[in-house]
């Protein structure tokens with residue numbers, strides 16, 4: 001049974017500067033609700049009982065979000081507002097399941113995972129990357145089903161355009177198990193088009209074995225000088241650990257990228273947004289991607 005989840009939240013959010021110099025991007029509202037709440041709800045609905053947040057001193061705002069009791073109590077005393085009361089109850093419910101650990105140096109996802117080591121009790125746990133929102137169908141829940149069936153590690157996968165493979169971890173597949181699942185032969189972090197063994201990308205949902213912590217301790221820095229979980233997964237695969245790729249059916253929304261565009265358009269940083277055009281174009285007609293309002297697509301593509 002998968003009962004514990006971890007969420008790396010210590011990223012600096014450089015793609016979203018200047019906003020992220022004072023604000024945690026995971027608290028940015030997506031359709032009126034902070035992105036992180038979608039991730040928590042996904043966990044709860046998938047049967048997760050405990051979540052470990054990996055934050056940094058610079059992102060204590062995320063912890064504060066769950067510990068503003070006096071603030072709520074004062075307002076609730078003065079105003080009998082049911083909505084505020086419900087929000088407070090929700091925050092209290094979330095807080096009961098969340099533990100915080102710190103990753104003060106931005107050394108990569110692998111390093112973030114290692115920080116949760118003392119909290120993980122069971123043989124397998126779930127990791128969710130908060131930049132990847134998947135809605136309409138609970139991806140974690142489907143992956144847990146796959147895990148229960150095959151008793152193995154599972155990673156979420158989505159087909160991307162060949163041109164954009166260097167933005168993702170990319171799978172080399174071994175064997176199709178059925179329509180939605182395949183055995184993973186290898187996984188390469190952000191390969192060039194030439195190096196990429198497929199166009200199947202890693203999306204931020206992972207069911208990982210506890211034994212990964214032993215490997216992570218000795219993990220060397222990889223691309224960009226960071227410790228990538230992808231590299232550690234590859235060394236486990238080399239030792240015959242079974243990893244399954246799960247092609248999820250929910251709708252995918254890359255918050256990091258949409259955020260970059262929305263914060264950069266019309267600013268001197270706009271060339272960054274322009275460079276992302278080919279990446280975004282592939283999603284224009286992809287039914288899995290959440291509808292982005294037409295005026296925004298117009299801005300992006302013009």
Ligand code: G1P
Nearest residue numbers: 129132168169201202203204230
């Ligand atoms: C991370 C992973 C990458 C994965 C991606 C999914 O990259 O390292 O393998 O494909 O998340 O969003 P990042 O987005 O942090 O650059």
